Amino acid sequence: MTTATAGVSVADSHDGNEAHRTSLNLSNMKVAMWLFLASECLLFGALISTYLLSKARFLTELLAGNPIVEASIDNPGLVREMQETGSVEPLFDIPFTSFSSFVLLMSSLAMVLAHKAVSEADYKNTRIWLATTALLGSIFIAGQIYEFTAFKEEGLSFTGSLLGSAFYTLTGFHGVHVSIGILMLLTLLVLSFKGKLNQDRAETVELVGLYWHFVDIVWVLIFTIVYLIP
Amino acid sequence: MSDTAVKASADVVDDAHDSHAHPTETQYWLVFLILAVITAFEVLWSYLGLSGPLLVVPLLAMMVVKFVIVAGVFMHLWFDMKMLNGKLFTLAFASGIVIALSVYTVVVATYEFNV
């Protein structure tokens, strides 16, 4: 058996329940993935608006001089800076986060190149680009861990303040999504080395890619909304 | 979504092998460069010391452009749009975004402006 007979058409491929036809001639998996991503929009939308509202409430109370809220950040200097600028900007390290954003954008490029390579049966480049994607994703996660540690030292804790709860939950949810993506990429890489990721499975790479790009898109939003517009 | 269109296009659309419609490697690099440049502009803009709508509106605009480019090129929506599958996916994804955008905008608005 070779895969020569395999590429007839997706519509007559076998999926265990007589998918000799699909009404729209699409792959079930791809439809499902797009539906899942559509659903994720609502999840991240809720988290982003929660962050925005919580930040607004936090700043209002902080600027009004609410002592409990002032004490919720364990760093009087930072609190004063926030009160002076009327924003949470003093907390952020924009050059560092810009670098993280660039890394994640770069990983999206690597991801499409991996898909391109596998659909052209260029398995060496598939592996190179899959590994690059996973590596860049890991750099992003490492950056996030560093950032969390730095913020914690600056006095922003998860349990201490409303701002901390909202910030860590939003970026943490995104980080978990990236981590799951890295696991999927590594699995693809293992499969590729075992020779089980050939051209006919290009769609599998495409599906992981869709997820990966979506996570990247979410970071595009977070970067602008959370970091650049404080 | 018209189902007669579905029938008509079903013959020509072959979902698994639509990659021929996708951009070349060079084009991907080019798109990435554009994204990187926009990101650089975003950071630059945030350092100009502007505030209010002058700060926010261009930043949001650049964000939307990046969003559209990643979804359109990297997630292939632009290229698949001509085909049925792209339309369907775009429709599903877009309805998610539209619903999210509208409900959460309303929530934030009821707070911010107490209308």
Place this chain on the structure above:
Amino acid sequence: MAIVERPLALPEGDLPEIENPLGAFSRPHKETGIKDWLTTVDHKKIGIMYGTASIFFMMIGGVAALLIRIQLATPDSNFLSADAYNQLYTMHGTVMIFLVVMPIGAAFANYLLPLQVGARDVAFPRINAFSFWCFFLGGLMLNTSWFLGGGPDGGWFNYAPNNGVAYSPSNGIDFWNVGLLITGIASLSGAINLITTVLNMRAPGMDLMKMPIFVWMTLVTQFLLLFAIPIITTAQVLLLMDRLFGANFFNVEQGADPLLWQHLFWIFGHPEVYLMILPAFGIVSEVIPAFARKPIFGYPFMVFSGVAIGFMGFGVWAHHMFVPGMGPLSVSAFAVATMFIAVPTGVKILNWVATLWGGKLILNTAMLFSIGLITQFTVGGLSGVSHALAPSDTQQTDTYYIVAHFHYVLFGGALFGFMAGFYFWWPKAFGYILNEAWGKWNFWVMVVGFNLTFGPMHILGLQGMPRRIHTYDAAMGFNLWNLVATIGSMILAVGVLLFVVNALVSLRDWKNAGRPNPGPDPWDARTIEWSIQSPAPEHNFDYDPQIVSVDDWWYQKYAEDETGRLRKVAHGADIAQPGNGEGVHLPAPSYWPILLAASLPLLGYGLIFSLWLTIPGGFLLVVSMFGWALEPADDLDLAHDHDDHDDHDDHDDQDDHESIVETASAEDTALVGDAPSPGDTA
């Protein structure tokens, strides 16, 4: 591709040794017995399990309701403590909404969608099983809170800051959180699965505008779930962080605004209302044409009004929040939107009545329940429109008027619709017809009990009796109608029990009569699920039905003669598919869905009681995910007789996170580089 000649799946007897995924289990093979039910991926069995589990949970919710009514029967009653009362009304609402009405809708969707679109199963059969077990085990976990420190006590909506540890120190609300997060996973995966099935697996010729109304309504329902569930998930994650990990999302002291909870909850909560009623609308839209002997009046209007309800359902949530305080513009906007959503609902009522008009009505039990839905839902709909008037709503909020309203739409609407569906599709699912005499008793006792219970609540509410208060003073003038409502609730309980009795009596009579087969089409009905044998054979369709029109099955049986009158040209029993499954290959059962689902409550208990407990849960989670992913969607030994079996890229049955590993299942994958260029130039 030609139809593959293969033995039927799930054979019994001696089988060749198969590969054990992870070496842990051999693949389940049994066709009968408990093991089969635990491992099945058959959408019909899963649908039946959804229904059975819902009725089990309905008993729990029903007992809670009766206890509440006994407490309220007399003024100043001490039958229940205030604390017990809080737990009972919270759990009554939560159980009835999340574990009864929603899953009965899922039961009908699971059983009927593939049959009505002419598919062999859903798009992802194992995920379907996973969805069911998530729902069932999540629901069980929620109900263990009764024994582990007390149930949740903040109402089914659990408003902040009442849901915080300070005001609800028991673990009840944590159970509510975790249990509903798990059932949320079930709803979401089910939604993705069913939408894919409807969009992608319709029989040849079944255009979107030729789908049965039930399929349309379920499609809208699943889209509502797809977009609403992530919102409640977010809200619950925030609450979980607050309660278990000390976050501050609803901590007013730290400046948080508890109104955020209400927004998130009701952005989910209002679509939720529609996704509970739309399946019932779909059911009666099938039952009424069948027994009025007429096609549904205004098919496109029925479809588009359903879609409109779906979209507008996301635009009216804040009418639950007129009282907590929003600006005048918000209130006006949401009041207007709420009035508008009555329009598509009114369109539906009109179309049902117009379908009945001039029809040769057959008033059997299914039809009676459908008419019951139309009348009682209209009552509930009208009281609902009165909530759209913000000043009036301010008077009604948190009174029994609201309780009356939503029971008229959810019990008198959704549940009566489901009862109609039970009576209508029972022979298709179980091979025997429910007794009509018992059925009529069932209906009339329920109607009388229902209206006696909830009718007086309109009056009580307008008199000012508040909800969620465990007792009332004798001098407030609530005594008479409360007593009437309690008596009504007892009658209603008897009515519901009559259904169970009917199912058992009918089964006994059927067995005594020598198990006569009702035939494929006992009602002379309209849609293609009646073109296969009863009970539906495991493989559903012997061959793909070719769909020409809406109500395709009806037009196979009836045609116009030269004078333009409809004449019966064939009997259903003669032209139905014979039920010969030879050559059909079905997805194989699997242990992994139930194991993966079982890991989630374990993790939940870990979150609530001790993080150490998450270790076994997490271990089970990882093992089952990899076991699932490495297990081919089809049985290997059955698969191997067919060459290009596993080499395609669209395996049917993988979670998106696991799809990548699934490729490992290709037993005979060629080495990398071995593959000649496939039809890339298509």
